[in-house]
Amino acid sequence: MTPPPPPPPLGRARRKAPAGVRPALDDTELAASLDALAQGRWTAARALLAATGTDWDRRGHRLLALGAARTGAVWAREWQLAEPDSPDAAAFTAAAAVHRVLRGKEAAEAARESCLTAARMAPDDPTPWLALLLLARATGTPDAREHAFDQVRARHPGHHHAHHLMAACLAEHQPGDTDDPLHQVYDFAAWAAEQAPADSPLAVLPVVAHAERYRVLAAAGLEPADPAASGHWATRRARQAMKAAFDWWLEWEGTHKGSTGGATGHPRGMVDLNFLAHAKYCEGRLAEAAALFHRIGPHVTAEPWGYPDRDPARAFRAARDLALRAT
Known part of the structure; x- marks a missing residue:
């Protein structure tokens, strides 16, 4: 067995990790659910999304933050196995799949299918289409981005996050x-x-x-x-x-x-x-x-x-x- 490396010599300062962005922003309930998810308690996410209801802006923010968690995909699948008919579990799985694509861990087509499955399970929910817009920004065509945005807007015309994402997509047109x-x-x-x-x-x-x-x-x-x-x-x-x-x-x-x-x-x-x-x-x-x-x-x-x-x-x-x- 290889021994662990020695500690740095005395007097050499350890490099501090850069301060990370807080995915929950100032949503304390979401922050608590993310902490629980990191410990393997996905039921906290289930309770959070149930309490969020049809507050679509808050739901979109919460689902994408939960999906971005490093263990999000694992616990999303666990939840789906326990409750295969849950639209919340399907949306969580879709959001986690999109973030895995962004990290280079999953194929874009598989994540797209997860989003469409979640959209079929909850036709009024703009959140699966928000996840598709995030995916299309990274891997899709302008038509795909426009379609996803239009689908979000058809369900919630003033969707805050979707408009921010679309602004970022359009700003990236003609970068040079x-x-x-x-x-x-x-x-x-x-x-x-x-x-x-x-x-x-x-x-x-x-x-x-x-x-x-x-x-x-x-x-x-x-x-x-x-x-x-x-x-x-x-x-x-x-x-x-x-x-x-x-x-x-x-x-x-x-x-x-x-x-x-x-x-x-x-x-x-x-x-x-x-x-x-x-x-x-x-x-x-x-x-x-x-x-x-x-x-x-x-x-x-x-x-x-x-x-x-x-x-x-x-x-x-x-x-x-x-x-x-x-x-």
Whole structure:
């Protein structure tokens, strides 16, 4: 038997693992279910999804987070064996299969069939189609992405996560081009925000579209790695999008506090708040950015931080320190 390697010499610091994104965001019930799932207790996930009911935004967020768990596929199959007629078990299996494809552990066609099976078992549920949209973003055609998005929207027109995903998909079209003010991602975001009810979080989607398009341009080397140094955020379109979204947020947040979604009252509200904080930082409004970052606290999301060499914790500190020096 080979002996274990010796510990590092004294004085050499162990490399700390990078802080990970919290899949549950600020959904404490989901976080508890993920902890239980890691210990092999899939019944907690069953109880969580049963309690979620037809809150489609929350259900989509919870199922994709559960499916992303490393042991999700194992316990999803266990649940399906115990309850083969359960639509929740089928949706969990589909979400886990999609995440296995994203990790290179499963064939895309098998995951697609799992999603379609779950969709047939619960025709009114947009969540299997949300999983298909996530799959199509990575492996599908533009037509497949559009079809999955249309199916989600037919069941829940204001689906928050689906619109974010579709914005990311469209922003990735023509990655090597310079920024075009008529790019389809901007038209899509403006259309969705106009179609949504007055109290819908989709009011933030134009800011999301602007951030997603910047992410693609920066990855292609067409914009600076530091978004605060990019002219992408100084255009008239960007300023209008940021002002409209921020004004909406201040009004909406005042009437949507409490509930399982945390301070925002929405299962992915921290994602919206991250985009707004980031936009304020890029705009140079450092005091406002620092205030938003402070309210976000430890709820780090990956959504607006897919830029080269960007670390959310570092950005939080930078905005705070700059704002303090400016006062």
